Amino acid sequence: MSIAGWQDALREVTGVAGVRGALIISAEDGLVIAETAMDDLATADVAALSAALVSRARRCTAALHATPPESVHLVGERGAVLAVAGPAPLWLVAVARDDAELGRLRLVLRDAAGALH
Amino acid sequence: MAFLELGERLRQRGQLAAAATVALAGLGHYPAVADAHDLLARIRADQGNDAGAIAAWHATLECDTGHLGARKGLAFIAFRSGEFALAERYLEAAAMGAPHDATILAALDRVRSLPRGSTEDAVRLADPASGVLLFDMQGMRLAGTVADSGDVSVADAVSADAAGLAREATRAARLLGLGAVRHIVLETADARIAVIPVRHDAALLLHRSASTPLGRLLALGGRAAHAAREWLERMQ
Amino acid sequence: MRVLEPWVADPLTEFLRESGARLALVMTSSGQVIAQDGFTRSLDVMSAAALGAGILATTQELATILDAPRGFGAIVHQGERQGVWLAGFDTPRGRWIGLVVFGHESSVGLVRLFFARFAQQVAAAAPVVTPVREVLAEGFERELDDSLRALFGTR
Numbered sequence: 001m002s003i004a005g006w007q008d009a010l011r012e013v014t015g016v017a018g019v020r021g022a023l024i025i026s027a028e029d030g031l032v033i034a035e036t037a038m039d040d041l042a043t044a045d046v047a048a049l050s051a052a053l054v055s056r057a058r059r060c061t062a063a064l065h066a067t068p069p070e071s072v073h074l075v076g077e078r079g080a081v082l083a084v085a086g087p088a089p090l091w092l093v094a095v096a097r098d099d100a101e102l103g104r105l106r107l108v109l110r111d112a113a114g115a116l117h
Numbered sequence: 118m119a120f121l122e123l124g125e126r127l128r129q130r131g132q133l134a135a136a137a138t139v140a141l142a143g144l145g146h147y148p149a150v151a152d153a154h155d156l157l158a159r160i161r162a163d164q165g166n167d168a169g170a171i172a173a174w175h176a177t178l179e180c181d182t183g184h185l186g187a188r189k190g191l192a193f194i195a196f197r198s199g200e201f202a203l204a205e206r207y208l209e210a211a212a213m214g215a216p217h218d219a220t221i222l223a224a225l226d227r228v229r230s231l232p233r234g235s236t237e238d239a240v241r242l243a244d245p246a247s248g249v250l251l252f253d254m255q256g257m258r259l260a261g262t263v264a265d266s267g268d269v270s271v272a273d274a275v276s277a278d279a280a281g282l283a284r285e286a287t288r289a290a291r292l293l294g295l296g297a298v299r300h301i302v303l304e305t306a307d308a309r310i311a312v313i314p315v316r317h318d319a320a321l322l323l324h325r326s327a328s329t330p331l332g333r334l335l336a337l338g339g340r341a342a343h344a345a346r347e348w349l350e351r352m353q
Numbered sequence: 354m355r356v357l358e359p360w361v362a363d364p365l366t367e368f369l370r371e372s373g374a375r376l377a378l379v380m381t382s383s384g385q386v387i388a389q390d391g392f393t394r395s396l397d398v399m400s401a402a403a404l405g406a407g408i409l410a411t412t413q414e415l416a417t418i419l420d421a422p423r424g425f426g427a428i429v430h431q432g433e434r435q436g437v438w439l440a441g442f443d444t445p446r447g448r449w450i451g452l453v454v455f456g457h458e459s460s461v462g463l464v465r466l467f468f469a470r471f472a473q474q475v476a477a478a479a480p481v482v483t484p485v486r487e488v489l490a491e492g493f494e495r496e497l498d499d500s501l502r503a504l505f506g507t508r
Binding site (some may be wrong): 025028029030031045046047049051055066092 | 389431460462463465466
């Protein structure tokens with residue numbers, strides 16, 4: 001997929017109500033590859049911390065003898081980070097407010113991550 | 118009443134939405150028929166809607182205080198949620214109404230055979246293909262297993278890694294301003310995993326098959342977390 | 354961990370814990386070592402400090418040629434089993450350099466994130482500025498030796 005295609009995927013994610021930003025990150029090095037986000041969102045921090053979370057999630061599923069994670073959701077009292085695996089090592093990540101429709105966001109992310117291939 | 122038979126047949130075929138439509142339509146005409154509420158409760162239970170099933174079985178008992186199906190159903194839901202004492206009470210009430218019913222007596226024996234007050238008892242949910250683990254934030258297992266094999270070495274390894282995941286999530290939530298962690302969910306091709314903080318120093322991991330709806334997973338996790346919290350407080 | 358400036362210890366400890374880095378070396382832009390963690394041989398510290406300061410100085414020159422006077426922020430070398438992060442940061446004591454070695458248990462992103470916090474904490478923790486002594490080329494080796502004695506004890 002082209003860079004323009006990535007931007008389309010990101011825009012689709014940020015189109016979901018309550019989403020503060022969407023990023024494509026490299027889970028190996030925790031860096032931002034592409035992003036569409038509100039100004040106040042520290043996307044580089046999101047990338048680093050999401051990648052660390054994905055790394056921990058992989059270890060956890062490996063210990064369970066399960067297949068590697070395809071999505072990781074971190075839901076807090078004031079917001080959430082949802083990450084869905086794209087073509088390795090890319091992950092599509094969304095940061096949402098606490099009033100976002102996480103069910104819908106999960107589905108949109110899954111479709112958009114599939115389109116990154 | 119034809120709708121009862123039709124609704125039950127649809128339920129047994131797995132056509133739950135159609136079965137619910139039939140049951141609700143029947144209840145519209147016969148709101149005082151206990152079996153109609155019982156049918157709806159069984160459909161709700163099959164749909165994974167425990168709250169709906171419980172409400173319908175309570176309605177059944179309002180119509181017929183001795184309804185065996187309702188007592189067995191409520192016992193089943195309580196058992197599935199790990200509330201074994203409650204399950205036992207429902208089964209005892211059912212046994213009083215049908216002292217020779219072998220299924221009730223067998224269920225009662227099973228519930229009574231469970232080790233009460235053990236760590237596992239606090240968080241166990243009835244699903245032999247998966248499990249619940251309670252662990253502290255240093256990664257030490259406090260209770261539970263992750264598989265019916267009861268392999269504690271696997272459970273210990275999962276506890277260590279799940280605690281690492283929980284700590285990582287806490288850090289990310291703090292630095293990204295997400296507030297206190299409610300839960301972490303991992304979806305894999307073959308599993309759904311929820312990690313839920315129980316207290317600042319402990320969390321639990323719930324492991325289910327990939328077919329488990331996420332909402333249901335989290336509802337079960339919430340209940341298990343509540344049970345685990347009470348158990349930890351009793352320990353202190 | 355060995356530190357020449359005690360107020361660097363806490364920020365460095367936090368940085369190492371949060372980033373998961375394997376080794377860390379903090380030095381002045383002339384290569385004088387301020388703190389280190391993870392190195393076991395003084396020779397390694399001396400070499401790493403000199404090379405790190407040299408790499409950053411060289412890169413700064415390259416930045417000047419490429420019309421980027423503020424430099425490139427950080428330099429990352431990513432190897433198969435570990436990576437190296439090298440970056441300068443301003444403190445009340447002048448410009449310092451951090452050299453960080455990290456493995457698979459960390460990432461460039463995590464090192465970047467927590468290095469930025471480390472730099473802020475060091476700047477905030479620094480005591481009132483005292484005049485910085487100019488380190489001349491001929492004093493470079495002696496400065497290193499002094500640092501190493503403090504960091505590793507008598508050699």
